[in-house]
Amino acid sequence: MQDTENESSLLTREREIKQFKIDLIKKGKGNASLIPLLQSAQDSYGYIPEQAIHYISKIAGIPASIIYGVITFYSQFRLKPLGKYVIKICQGTACHVNGAKKILHVIQNELGISVDETDSSGLFTLKSVACLGCCSLSPVIMINDTTYGSLTPDKLKKILKEYRKEGAAG
Numbered sequence: 001m002q003d004t005e006n007e008s009s010l011l012t013r014e015r016e017i018k019q020f021k022i023d024l025i026k027k028g029k030g031n032a033s034l035i036p037l038l039q040s041a042q043d044s045y046g047y048i049p050e051q052a053i054h055y056i057s058k059i060a061g062i063p064a065s066i067i068y069g070v071i072t073f074y075s076q077f078r079l080k081p082l083g084k085y086v087i088k089i090c091q092g093t094a095c096h097v098n099g100a101k102k103i104l105h106v107i108q109n110e111l112g113i114s115v116d117e118t119d120s121s122g123l124f125t126l127k128s129v130a131c132l133g134c135c136s137l138s139p140v141i142m143i144n145d146t147t148y149g150s151l152t153p154d155k156l157k158k159i160l161k162e163y164r165k166e167g168a169a170g
């Protein structure tokens with residue numbers, strides 16, 4: 001089962017990378033092609049690797065320093081891969097009032113990361129959002145597609161421990 005999943009995600013990845021290469025050729029030269037090419041690279045690799053910047057620079061005729069500037073300007077782009085588990089911490093009003101700050105501190109202490117960072121194991125990436133749409137459960141986080149509400153520091157530590165265990169098991 002696991003092998004079949006890995007094979008199919010590998011095939012998807014290969015298809016996406018091929019698409020990026022096709023886009024490189026089709027979208028070609030000039031400033032107008034830059035954003036679509038960056039989006040295509042990120043869709044293919046999950047982030048924008050240095051090598052992709054090099055290709056784009058060569059084909060679009062735009063210096064790499066300018067491309068880096070564009071990537072860092074737009075928050076949609078990232079230069080590093082996301083962790084296996086993306087934690088979205090809600091910092092909306094209801095969550096803020098009900099202890100989102102404490103929850104953020106637990107994540108920072110437990111994983112050693114701040115918002116928009118990935119931990120050294122590559123397992124966790126932390127993102128901040130304005131509202132997850134379940135304010136009655138505040139404070140709330142999401143880990144990938146699962147929502148955790150009415151969080152306390154202890155509850156959160158247990159949740160993170162489970163994910164660490166699952167992540168270490170592969």
Ligand code: FES
Binds near residue numbers: 090096131135
């Ligand atoms: S404010 Fe946090 S879920 Fe709405």
